[in-house]
Amino acid sequence: MFEYTLYEDLAAEIEIPRVGITSRPVFKSDRLRAVLFGFAEGEEMSEHTAAVPAIAQVLEGEATMTFEEEERKLHAGAWVLMDAHLPHSVVANQPLKLMLYLLRAPKPSGD
Template identity: 45%
Template structure:
């Protein structure tokens, strides 16, 4: 039996709240965890690290992503790979939908 996850439109999975951040796990198995985030305009995740490598895919909106000592811009279509333990942060300049994939 093959099991899979199919989401036609990621942007509709995490409509950004007017004020705040929402997150929801959309897939998890023994190798990856995929979490969709909706950020209200001006919301931010302060600098933190993850013990495992991760990928960010920006589905909608504009943000500034802190990666180590750098600040990079992100928009719909931006993809980022981060090695384990890289300090990172995200600040939404507009309402943002972002997919986080954690590698286990």
Template identity: 40%
Template sequence: MTAYTHILDLAKEVEPPADGILSKTIYQDDQIKAVVFGFGQGQVLSEHTAAKPAVLFFVKGEASVGLGDDRQESQPGTWVHMPANLKHSIEAKTPVVMLLVLLK
């Protein structure tokens, strides 16, 4: 039997809080770690870096994303690849659900 993970609706994996940021690891193995985030409207994940490459996929809501010296808008369906050590930040304009995939 082949082991797999199937999630029908990522938007239902975490409910964005009224105030704050929630995270839930939905998958992890030797190659990747997948974490679903829920951001309350107006919440900010301050600028930081990650030692490994990562992918962001916005499932629900709208946010402003800092990527290095740039600022980009996101909406449901937005996909972002970030190389290791890129400065990044997120500001939720509405309640947001986002998938983060860390590449190990």
């Protein structure tokens, strides 16, 4: 039997806080972790890295993301794939909903 996980309106799964940043895990498996973020306008996630490749997708709002030294303004619909260990940061220029996917390699089978 096949399984699937469905969110018909992913952005509706999180509220943007008046201040601060909120997060909500929406999926976890041995190959993928998906976390939904809500940023109040002006909030910032300072430079950091992830140990695994990651995909960030802007669902609502506008953000400035910095990848190493390159600053990019991203709007709803933007999608970015980041290599593991890429330094990056996020600033919410407007109230922001951001989906983050952390990708993990499949574990080797024990044949």
